[in-house]
Amino acid sequence: MGGNAFGEFLRECRLSLGWSQDELAGRSGVSARSISVLESGRRLPRLSSVGLLADALGLDPRRREQLLAAARNAVAPLTQEPVATEPVSVPSGAVPRQLPGAVAGFTGRAAQLKELTSLLDRDDTVVISTINGTAGAGKTALAVHWSHQVAERFPDGQLYVNLRGFDPSGLPVQPAEAIRGFLDALGVPAGRIPAGLAEQAALYRSQLADRRILVVLDNARDTSQVRPLLPGSSRCLTVITSRDHLGGLIVSEGAHAVPLDLMSTGEAYDLLANRLGPERLAGEPQAVSDLIELCAHLPLALSIVAARATLSPTLSMAELVRQLRDVRDRLRALDIGDTSVNLEAVFSWSYRTLSDAAARMFRLLGLHPGPDISVSAAASLAGSPPGETRAVLAELVKTQLLTEPSTGRFTYHDLLRAYSADRARQEEPEPERLAALRRMLDHYLHTAHAATLLLNPPNDRLSLTGPEAGVCVDELADDEQARQWFTVERPVFPAAIDRAADAGLDSHAWQLAWSVTIFCIRAGHWAQMVTTQLVAIAAAERAGEPHGQAWSLRELGRAYIRLGRYPEAQDTLERALELDERLGDPSGQARTHNNLGIVCSAQGDHSTALEHGKSAYALFRSAGNRVGQAEALNSIGWAYSQLGQHTEALRYCEQALDLHRAVGSRHGEADTWDSLGYAHHHLGAYAQAVTCYHNALALFEKLSARHPQADTLIRLGDAHQAAGDLPAAHLAWQRALPILDDLHHPDAAALRSRLSDLNTSLQVFRYLRTITPDPA
Structure with a gap:
């Protein structure tokens, strides 16, 4: 009776596809004679053959299980009494042809x-x-x-x-x-x-x-x-x-x-073109490019998108893009109602094989803003020791739910990220999610704060509360390790700050934004600073922390200065100064005056810049802030130079240099050497100017302060030009130009023009040397 039930089910599946017994035999590798006997119920099914038949029939998971269940029911009586079966002979030395049908429209790889x-x-x-x-x-x-x-x-x-x-x-x-x-x-x-x-x-x-x-x-x-x-x-x-x-x-x-990695952009385009036709793609090139990115270059996702577009010929590529934009709904937007090609289901088959610890880690990774994560950040998310975390991450890599693109850094594509985040929402209680997020942010905040103090030891420091239990703070030995850490983690910061603000962890948001400013200023990531400080200002205001709001306003002003957005810098810094005065914070007021002086100087108002420098010095002195006094003295000296009073400038800058050395401020020392070089240049002491500029450059290079390097190189070139050494000027400006280009700085165009003019002068200079007799 069981055999008959199995046979009837098998026959029903075969006929629903319109296949003969020979066709099923060719696709499954099970002989037509065996299929005939099985369908008649005269032979009990062998489970190994049932799997082959199910694969050949392309049964969905539910019907496959029904076929297997019928087969198991058929053979169950064998454990109680033997059942006679008609022998089916298969010729010795048979040549099996068991490959599934060829893949239609295969592209790439x-x-x-x-x-x-x-x-x-x-x-x-x-x-x-x-x-x-x-x-x-x-x-x-x-x-x-x-x-x-x-x-x-x-x-x-x-x-x-x-x-x-x-x-x-x-x-x-x-x-x-x-x-x-x-x-x-x-x-x-x-x-x-x-x-x-x-x-x-x-x-x-x-x-x-x-x-x-x-x-x-x-x-x-x-x-x-x-x-x-x-x-x-x-x-x-x-x-x-x-x-x-x-x-x-x-x-x-x-x-x-x-x-087998994700498809290249070219391979992904070819897949879509093969399924939809190049004409349909040609009309919406940007939408096609967006679709490829939204599908994370994953062949299955691209095939699903192609199927959706095929099933709805009037659906534009742009509309498909719109539907896939929301990462929280992206997996559902890629569902076409077939569990065998449903991305969420396909991912779940890997997820269900994980150990409890690995499954939890996979869920918690959905809380991380990406694009990749370190072992210590993952350990903080889970609140587990780094050694255990490495083992769990290795399990996720082994099952292809994570990749390790570089040693100790882990990531996954956006569709897996969406699935991970969905698992976190579905399976992690909200208090657990918030606790994990807080631990992760503590990791970034405490490590970044320690790193910024290594980059600039005399810097101000925040009064941070201690990290939560289970947080792993990276131990950085020196400023070089701090720079490396910042460089690797920089893509994480903006999203982490946003994530903190969205979760109501406003103190974390503004404090983390402040902790990464020194690195961003030196590395030239000013646009990122603007974005993060705008979030930080609002977060500090919500948190009721006016000191944080003033600090964030001041950092936003510094970013605007570097971007040449002087009116916005002026407005922002004046807001900060007003808040500093209300708070009675002399050091805060002094810092803001210093920055306002830079804005005035950049716009040619050197007299007002001098007044801001003097106000900053007096306030720093009243607060006993020696680092600030050194910065203010250099600002005063620079303002005097801009006013043409170069001897007076040297007096202030030499005091600033001594004080910077005394407090160990290498960046302040470099800035002051640059100011001294400018004053000596304009006093006609070109050799001394060149020496000062080289001293500044050596420090800026060690500090990875890229924009100051470019500024000093330009001024070094000016000094060489004034001294008549055109080749040395050309070399200095050539070194500065790629830095400005890389920073997308507006000064690059002017420097390129100066280099062009200097090239012409050099050609004339070299020509004259060829026609002028040697005095000897």
Whole structure:
């Protein structure tokens, strides 16, 4: 009765596709005679064959499980009493052709196809290739497409099995079941197949020993699942696809790894063009480019988008882009109602294989703003020790839910990020999410604050509350490590500050924004400063922390100065000064006066700049702030130079230099050497000016202060030009120009024009030297 139920179900599935028994046999590798006997109910199904039939029929997960259940019910009575079955003979030495149908419209992956083909020439060893990549990367499509391309190189046949290692059913194919299916396809009579796995594997290897067969093991769970299925003959070639790296096979069997990354932009475009036609894409090039980015270059996502566009011919690419813009709904926007190609479902098949600790880490990573994360930041998110965190992150990399693009930095593409964030919302209680977010922000805040003090030891410091329990603060030994940390983490800061403000952690928002300003100023990331300080000002106001608001206004003013937006800088700094005066903060007022002096000087109002410098000095002195006094003295000296009083400028700048050295302010020392160089230049002491400028440059280069380097190089060139040394001037300006270009600084155009004029002068100079007799 069970056999009849299974047979009827199988026949119903086959007829629904309009296939004959021969067609199903050709697609599954199960003989037409066996299918006929199974459908008649005269033979009980073998579970290994059922898997092959289900794959060939392309059943969705629900109907596949129904077919398997019918098969299990049919064979269950065997445990109680034997059932007579009609023997089905398969000819000895059968040539299996089990590859699934060729992939329609396959595009791209030229490098991987070439790499796989190169393995065909290795006939002195057992060749195993493992294609590994994240869910939806197209591993099966690549393996099947390549296998069809080279099938004729394997005249004794091709074996294929979907091992369902990451299947929605959660039931991977057992090695014994897969081997039984292969032995059936190879024509081994059932009576000759031993019961034990080891004996079955030995028989399987014996059957392949003298044959040239391609073996495709698709969707493997891990090394233990595939090892019994590997041929022992060098005449055979095995291709394995998996979300697992299968590192054990690389070590013990010498497997050749073929990592499958996301598609390139060109490959992604070709995929869409192949599915939709180039004409449809040509009309909306920007929308197509946006679609590729929103699909994270993931082949499955691109194929789903193409399917949606095919099903709705009137749907424009721009409308598809609009629907995918909201990252929280992106996965649902890519759902076309088929669980086998539903991204959320496909990702979940990997997620369900994780340990509890790895699953929790994956969820919490959805709270991180990206683009990548360090071990210590991940440890802070989870509140776990770094050693445990490394092991958990390694598990996520192993299952292709994360990648490690550089040592100790982990990331995933945007669609996995959306899935991770969704898992966090669904499975992590809100208090747990907020606690994890606070720990992560504590990591960035406390590390950034310590790093900025290393970059500029005499700098002001914030009164921070201690980090939460479980927070891992990076230990940085010196200013070089601090610069490296800031450089690597810089892309994280703007989003982390936004995330803090959105979560109501306003103190974290403005304090983190303040803690990264020294690095941003020196590295030239001024536009980023404007964005983050605007968020910081609002956050400090919401938090009821006027000191934070004044500090943030002042940093915003400094950013505007560097960008040449002087009216905005003036307004912002005047707001800061008013707040500083209300708070009775002399050092805050002094800093703001210093910055207002820079604004006035930049706009040619040097007398007002001098007054601001003197006000700053008096306020710093009343507060006992020696670092500030040194800065103010240099500002006063610079203002005197701009007013043409260069001897007076030297007097103030020399006092500033002594004080900067005494307090250990290397950046202030560099600034002052630059001011001294300017004063000596305009007093006609060109050699002294050049020496001062070189002293400034040596310090600026050590401090990675890029814009000050460019400014000093320009002034060094001016001094050389004034001294008549045109080649040295040309060299200095040439060094400055790429820095300004890289910073997108408006001074670059003027310097380029000066270099052009100097080039003309140099050509005339060199020509005159050729026609002027040597005095000797």
